Amino acid sequence: MNRSIFVIALMMALLVYSGGVQAEELPKHYPESFQHIGQIDDMHNDIVIIGDIMFSLTPSTQVRTPRARFSTLNVLKKGLRVGFSTTRENRSDTAGKITEIWVLPKRSNMENAE
Secondary structure, eight states: OHHHHHHHHHHHHHHHHHHHHHHHHSOTTSOSSOSEEEEEEEEETTEEEETTEEEEOOTTOEEEOSSOSSBOGGGOOTTOEEEEEEEOSSTTOSSOEEEEEEEOOTTOOOOOOO
16 A cells, blocks of 8 residues: 555656656746647748648747747748647638747657647
8 A cells, every 4th residue: 555655656756857847948938838839741931731730920920949039930840849829810710820939949848738
């Protein structure tokens, strides 16, 4: 009985510790969580496909990288894992427009927010 309590306590401590490591991997200028997380499947002009969903990009889309608080859309490439926020202007705008996008560090183990 005491051994099973110890094992459960140890597992819970490891879960708490792993959550702390995850947060430490993100740069200070990143939020603690993201509205959405996914991998860039493809890009065409002002369209980005993430997780098989097409999103619009605009010149006002804010881009953040682990090294820079402010970057440009040019840094976005196929295969990058990103966190992002979207907005919908009307009901016909199915996936919406990306307002902010953060390139996740390669070591990041962030889970999908959706």
